[in-house]
Amino acid sequence: MLGIRWGGRTSGRRQSLEVRRIGALDRRKEAQKASILSSCFLLTHAQGRTGFFIKVEPEMLTEGQSVTLTPVGVDQNIFISCIWFRGTTDLRNKIFTYYRSPFPGQLNGPVFTDREAGGPDFSLRITDLRTNDSGTYILRVEGPLGSATKDTTLVVSGSAPLSAGVISRIVIGSLVALTLIGTLLCVFLCAWRLRNKTSTQDTSAPPFCENTPPSGQVKAESSSDPIYEVSGDRSCFILLSSEKII
Structure with missing residues (x-):
């Protein structure tokens, strides 16, 4: 038992x-x-909240301008870093990686050109645009629960053509400048001719000698001997009377 x-x-x-x-x-x-x-659930929730798009400002791009690519709709509480690529997501085409936390900063990649800068909103700013900056730009945001990717395309045209208003102002300004230059030339030529004419008249006119006897004694020797007066430069002789200078 x-x-x-x-x-x-x-x-x-x-x-x-x-x-x-x-x-x-x-x-x-x-x-x-x-x-x-x-x-x-969290991953699905995160992926559901990453349906973002990239806003390009300004939309029309020309050489020399600056452009900002800003992701809209990204949850900043889920994703802590981002990577910008040019062309493809190959690491050789990485522009930079931007970290928001714990220490914000930018780690530049192989295709960085010193004209790109990141922001805490995962934006990309490019200054002094060039035509070879045209192409596809890809943003990949990353976080503990996963990542999401979006791309956009930039088209950078050459220097903007002059508008009709600008061309008309340039033409009018050129005509005004030519008119002023022509007027100044005419005034200068007229003044030069007048000065030349005055100097010619002065050199061709005979010197004027006053009909007065020179200072000093005058002696009449003979009624048949003429008297001449010598001008200041001693080059003018004028018959005055039958007296002559001693």
Whole structure:
């Protein structure tokens, strides 16, 4: 009787331990399932909130301008870093990686040209645009639960052509400048001719000598001898009378 009772107790304990072990395994499996479902839910939730697009400002681009590519609709609480690519997502085409936390900063890539800069909103700014900047730009945002990718295309045209208004202003300004230059030339030529004419008249006119006897004594020697007056430069002789200068 004792042996039977002891065997019954042992068997009951074994069954109880087995039940407990099975219960623990079931609870562990349930916890794992819950964790997987929670992760899947969070990942799905994150992916559902990454339907973003890239806004390009300004839309019309020409050489020498600056442009900003800003992602719109990115959850800043889920994603902590981003990578900008030019062309494809190959690492050889990486422009830079921008980190928001824990230490914000920018790590430049192989195709960085010193004209690109990132921002805390995962934006990309390019200054001094060139025609070879045209192409596809790809943004990949990354976080603990996954990543999301979006791309956009830039078209950079050459120097903007002059408008009709600008051309007309240039023509009018040129005509005004030519008119002023022509007027100044005419005034200069007229002044030069007038000055030349005056100097010519001065050199061709005979010098004027006053009909007065020079200072000094005048002696009449003979009525037949003429008298001449010498001008200041001693080159003008004018017959005055029958007297002559001593």
